[in-house]
Amino acid sequence: MIFSSPYFLFLYFPAVLLLYYISPLKWRNLVLLVVNLIFYGWGEPVYVLIMFASIAIDYSHGRIVTRCKASGNDRGARMAVASSVVFNLLLLGFFKYYNFIAGSLAAVGAGFLPVIDSLPLPGGSIPFTLPIGISFYTFQTMSYTIDVYRGDARCQKNIITFGTFVTLFPQLIAGPIIKYKDLDDQLEHRDHTVEKFASGVQRFTIGACKKVLLANALGPLWDVYLATPGDRLTTLGAWLGIVAFSLQLYFDFSGYSDMAIGLGRMLGFEFLENFNYPYISKSASEFWRRWHISLGSWFREYLYFPLGGSRVKPPRMVFNLLVVWAATGIWHGASWNFLLWGLYWFVWIGLEKLWLGRVLEKTPAWVCHIYGVVIAVVGWAIFAVEDFSAMGPYLAAMFGFGAGALDGDFLYYLRNYLPILVIAIAAATPLGKTVWHKLPQRARQAAFPMLMLAGLALTTAYLVDGTYNPFLYFRF
Amino acid sequence: MLDYRPATAGADIGDMFMSKKYSIFITALFCLFIFGFGAAHFILPDREFSEQENKNLTLFRAPTWETVRSGEFMEKFEKYYNDQFPLRDQWVQMKAYSERALGKQENNKVYFDRIEGGQTLFAHFTKISDEDLATRVGFVNKLGENLDVPVYFSLVPDKSWAWADYLPDYAPNVDDGSTIEKAQELCRGNVKYIDLRGTLGGEGDAFYRTDHHWTTMGAMRACFDLIRDISGGNSGDWYHEPELRSDQFYGTTWSAAGAAWVRPDSIYTMIPEGGTRGHITVDRYPEGEPIPGGLYYPEKLEVKDKYAYFLGGNQPLCVIKNPDAANGKLLVVRDSYSDCLAPFLAEEFREVHLYDLRYNNVSLKKYVAENGVDQVLVLYSANNFNTDKNLFKLGL
Numbered sequence: 001m002i003f004s005s006p007y008f009l010f011l012y013f014p015a016v017l018l019l020y021y022i023s024p025l026k027w028r029n030l031v032l033l034v035v036n037l038i039f040y041g042w043g044e045p046v047y048v049l050i051m052f053a054s055i056a057i058d059y060s061h062g063r064i065v066t067r068c069k070a071s072g073n074d075r076g077a078r079m080a081v082a083s084s085v086v087f088n089l090l091l092l093g094f095f096k097y098y099n100f101i102a103g104s105l106a107a108v109g110a111g112f113l114p115v116i117d118s119l120p121l122p123g124g125s126i127p128f129t130l131p132i133g134i135s136f137y138t139f140q141t142m143s144y145t146i147d148v149y150r151g152d153a154r155c156q157k158n159i160i161t162f163g164t165f166v167t168l169f170p171q172l173i174a175g176p177i178i179k180y181k182d183l184d185d186q187l188e189h190r191d192h193t194v195e196k197f198a199s200g201v202q203r204f205t206i207g208a209c210k211k212v213l214l215a216n217a218l219g220p221l222w223d224v225y226l227a228t229p230g231d232r233l234t235t236l237g238a239w240l241g242i243v244a245f246s247l248q249l250y251f252d253f254s255g256y257s258d259m260a261i262g263l264g265r266m267l268g269f270e271f272l273e274n275f276n277y278p279y280i281s282k283s284a285s286e287f288w289r290r291w292h293i294s295l296g297s298w299f300r301e302y303l304y305f306p307l308g309g310s311r312v313k314p315p316r317m318v319f320n321l322l323v324v325w326a327a328t329g330i331w332h333g334a335s336w337n338f339l340l341w342g343l344y345w346f347v348w349i350g351l352e353k354l355w356l357g358r359v360l361e362k363t364p365a366w367v368c369h370i371y372g373v374v375i376a377v378v379g380w381a382i383f384a385v386e387d388f389s390a391m392g393p394y395l396a397a398m399f400g401f402g403a404g405a406l407d408g409d410f411l412y413y414l415r416n417y418l419p420i421l422v423i424a425i426a427a428a429t430p431l432g433k434t435v436w437h438k439l440p441q442r443a444r445q446a447a448f449p450m451l452m453l454a455g456l457a458l459t460t461a462y463l464v465d466g467t468y469n470p471f472l473y474f475r476f
Numbered sequence: 477m478l479d480y481r482p483a484t485a486g487a488d489i490g491d492m493f494m495s496k497k498y499s500i501f502i503t504a505l506f507c508l509f510i511f512g513f514g515a516a517h518f519i520l521p522d523r524e525f526s527e528q529e530n531k532n533l534t535l536f537r538a539p540t541w542e543t544v545r546s547g548e549f550m551e552k553f554e555k556y557y558n559d560q561f562p563l564r565d566q567w568v569q570m571k572a573y574s575e576r577a578l579g580k581q582e583n584n585k586v587y588f589d590r591i592e593g594g595q596t597l598f599a600h601f602t603k604i605s606d607e608d609l610a611t612r613v614g615f616v617n618k619l620g621e622n623l624d625v626p627v628y629f630s631l632v633p634d635k636s637w638a639w640a641d642y643l644p645d646y647a648p649n650v651d652d653g654s655t656i657e658k659a660q661e662l663c664r665g666n667v668k669y670i671d672l673r674g675t676l677g678g679e680g681d682a683f684y685r686t687d688h689h690w691t692t693m694g695a696m697r698a699c700f701d702l703i704r705d706i707s708g709g710n711s712g713d714w715y716h717e718p719e720l721r722s723d724q725f726y727g728t729t730w731s732a733a734g735a736a737w738v739r740p741d742s743i744y745t746m747i748p749e750g751g752t753r754g755h756i757t758v759d760r761y762p763e764g765e766p767i768p769g770g771l772y773y774p775e776k777l778e779v780k781d782k783y784a785y786f787l788g789g790n791q792p793l794c795v796i797k798n799p800d801a802a803n804g805k806l807l808v809v810r811d812s813y814s815d816c817l818a819p820f821l822a823e824e825f826r827e828v829h830l831y832d833l834r835y836n837n838v839s840l841k842k843y844v845a846e847n848g849v850d851q852v853l854v855l856y857s858a859n860n861f862n863t864d865k866n867l868f869k870l871g872l
Contacts, residue, residue: 007557010514017507042550123545198499201506202492217578408646412581415645419579444492449505456509458574464567465584465734466558 001042002173003259004211006463012039013263016169020267021192029164029187032267036167040132046121047131050091055163057087058141059156065148066155077149084145088138095131100334133173135331139298141166144180146302153181161187170263174256176274176294179301183269190268200265202448205455207258212459214427215252217420218244221413226385230393231403237410238381238397244417245384246377247424250278253292279376279428282368283360284348287376295331299324314354321350332383337391341382348375516562523560527780528568530731533559572734581644586733589642595738596685597729598636598643601650604862609655612861613662616854618871620667622841625851628706629663630670631656632690632698632813632857635683638676652858659861670705672698684741687727688857689783692744692816693718699820706851707803707824714753718744721785722777731780743782745772748823754800756822761793769794771819786815792835796821796828804850807831807843809870811860833866840870 001008016035023031041048061084068076102113118125144165147153156162165187171178225233225241257274264271278291288296300309307320322343329342352360360368381398385391396402426432436444493499526533534555543549561567575583576594588594613629620627636643637652653673660669675697676682682694690698696715703709725741760769769788776784787794796818805827808814814830821828829847831840844852854870861867 005554006561007554010510010517010561011557014507014511014514043547045545045547045550126546194496194499194503195493198493198502201502205506409648412644412646412648416580416582441492445498448492449502452502452505453509456506457570460513461567461570461574464558464561464564465571 001039029161033163036169039169046126055166059159059162061145062148062155081145081149088142092138097334136175139177147181170260192268196265200262204259204262205452207255208459209455210251210255212462214424215248218248221417233397233402234404234406235402236406242381246380281372285352337386528565568734569736583733590644591642597733599729601859603650613659615867615870617664620665627667628853630855675701684727686730686741695817696746714748715746725782754798756798759795792832794830801826807849807852809854811856813857833869839872
């Protein structure tokens with residue numbers, strides 16, 4: 001199930017609110033667990049079994065780690081952590097990377113692994129597809145056992161509460177990736193205030209507008225240029241297309257995170273932020289502190305720091321960065337272009353750490369802004385054009401080796417998408433927020449209900465018409 | 477590195493929501509919106525058909541163990557929920573207005589014209605490759621080889637070609653003019669191409685503004701061209717003023733665009749002065765057996781899909797007889813454009829067989845022989861010709 005759909009907004013979510021708030025406090029986690037499973041099972045009912053397995057295995061590993069630590073058996077505790085990590089990685093590895101690995105091996109003549117099309121199950125086989133959100137929830141549960149071992153998180157003894165954490169629907173399928181230690185207090189006890197609910201409403205509405213009114217509006221423009229054959233791509237057209245994609249992905253993803261944070265608040269939770277205006281970054285490193293913050297922080301905490309981070313000799317640091325960025329790349333999808341995209345960021349961030357960062361410090365801010373946004377946008381071309389035979393011509397067209405500077409199609413699309421592009425670019429900066437907070441509180445309080453209703457109505461109109469509403473994270 | 481503080485309950489929620497009263501107001505407003513439409517969906521009866529969109533709406537189907545397990549139930553339910561959403565037509569229109577307000581010159585793959593501000597709607601067609609076109613014309617040539625009688629072939633251009641000046645500047649679209657030129661060059665053997673571009677081109681009343689079809693006037697003038705090439709005769713001096721049948725026609729392109737601001741089209745007929753020049757009978761073959769029919773179906777003027785006024789809509793086969801006419805038996809391999817043309821052909825031929833490839837699997841060669849057909853006309857709109865999956869049957 002996805003948030004940006006009428007049946008979610010007008011059927012599922014009202015029902016959840018009703019059930020949740022008429023239940024006594026001590027039952028609310030159980031209510032959440034049940035509705036979470038319906039949410040997950042809606043798209044792929046059989047894969048609910050993965051949820052059960054995930055809950056059972058991570059719950060029991062947490063208990064084992066705690067027991068081993070209590071009896072001074074550090075070796076046993078480490079074994080349990082390792083076993084939990086292996087289980088989660090195997091789960092992710094099988095569903096997400098198995099066919100990629102099998103296919104890649106076959107491509108170099110080592111096709112000893114058969115490609116799997118369907119999973120035989122009792123009662124009939126089902127198509128072998130990527131379980132939605134698996135990259136997000138395996139990372140969340142992995143962090144739990146590690147944190148219990150490190151002493152950063154308490155062990156959860158109640159399997160219902162733990163299950164609620166693993167399956168929590170607002171952030172289950174597209175993040176933010178929430179670490180157990182950031183949520184454990186709230187799982188046991190959270191305030192349900194009307195102030196928090198109202199701020200959740202505001203946040204959800206903003207997110208829905210970002211996803212439905214901006215991201216979905218820009219998507220078709222990118223689709224046009226993605227489908228344009230390489231020999232017909234013009235330079236300005238290629239840039240127009242990739243700028244549209246950059247904005248689409250940002251508003252889609254950050255809109256989804258906003259909706260998650262808003263829904264969380266309406267249920268009493270407070271999640272961490274996931275985006276912070278990434279396109280105003282002045283460097284590659286800053287971009288990744290502003291883009292998908294929960295993923296960057298996860299990799300830092302559970303991969304980069306354990307490898308030694310930056311507090312090592314330069315060659316080792318470069319190696320550590322390489323590992324982290326290769327992993328970040330391939331996390332985004334089982335395809336070579338994502339790996340290449342990760343390495344692209346490795347190069348920029350490595351350069352910044354070694355010497356470019358010091359150069360940028362002395363460079364005028366506006367030059368740094370251009371540098372920051374251009375490398376991000378060029379990176380998206382590697383990310384978005386999965387087919388290598390198309391990626392080359394696309395990048396070539398962007399850098400002037402295309403079918404001329406512009407053509408009639410470009411003029412048509414520019415003319416048609418200019419207003420939405422201008423709105424989207426402005427909305428990708430803190431401009432609106434700054435202006436909004438300059439207004440007197442009374443003016444904001446008067447304007448907000450109207451803006452909210454207009455936003456919800458337009459969102460509903462675009463969803464009901466529903467000609468273009470993709471879910472971009474099916475690969476993650 | 478950013479410093480990640482663990483979130484605490486009641487973190488920054490913005491000063492706007494410090495007041496409890498105001499928060500209750502916002503919460504109530506939001507809940508009213510989602511619970512209100514949610515409840516209305518339950519209460520309001522479901523519709524089977526959307527007049528505005530000219531399509532059947534998805535209805536609720538009870539889940540079974542198997543459909544839930546496979547996910548089929550959920551997929552259908554999502555369609556059902558959208559199709560039956562309260563005030564669906566109004567939401568669809570709101571989106572179209574919003575797109576236009578944002579300066580878009582199209583909505584749902586329909587272009588708004590640039591001269592009258594969206595009173596004429598052009599469907600967006602995808603281009604056809606030269607190879608694909610050659611294959612398709614090849615089927616017509618094959619038909620020519622198979623038959624001993626003359627085969628005529630003609631394509632009806634879309635209004636996006638005839639009224640190209642009305643399209644938004646640089647709007648990417650298929651160029652029917654060049655498609656027709658190429659198709660004409662590809663004709664071989666006893667297949668003779670009849671070019672209708674001269675008759676249908678330029679500004680005029682040959683096409684509907686809100687529908688993809690040609691109008692009665694367009695079809696009539698095309699008929700003059702066809703007659704001239706097929707029988708060498710002249711016709712037309714007996715037609716005078718068009719007669720208005722409906723001024724409330726909203727066509728297919730309008731349905732797709734959700735463009736509520738567009739004024740309706742009018743449907744006319746052209747009937748020779750003093751009535752038809754002979755005794756015309758129509759036999760419909762909806763399921764193999766003939767049933768008597770007519771050239772016009774006035775009851776269709778009362779429903780949304782008013783173009784079905786002509787011959788009553790799609791049918792596998794329709795035979796129109798006029799024993800007093802001057803020419804012999806004509807078989808037309810039809811698409812829906814032929815329905816509006818049929819009354820004019822009926823004045824000229826003793827028999828007109830409208831034959832739809834989509835619903836017939838009999839060999840055309842056999843049908844022509846068995847029925848003593850004198851001429852065959854393959855007549856398609858350029859877009860239907862570019863996309864139809866049944867053309868191969870021409871060569872069977």
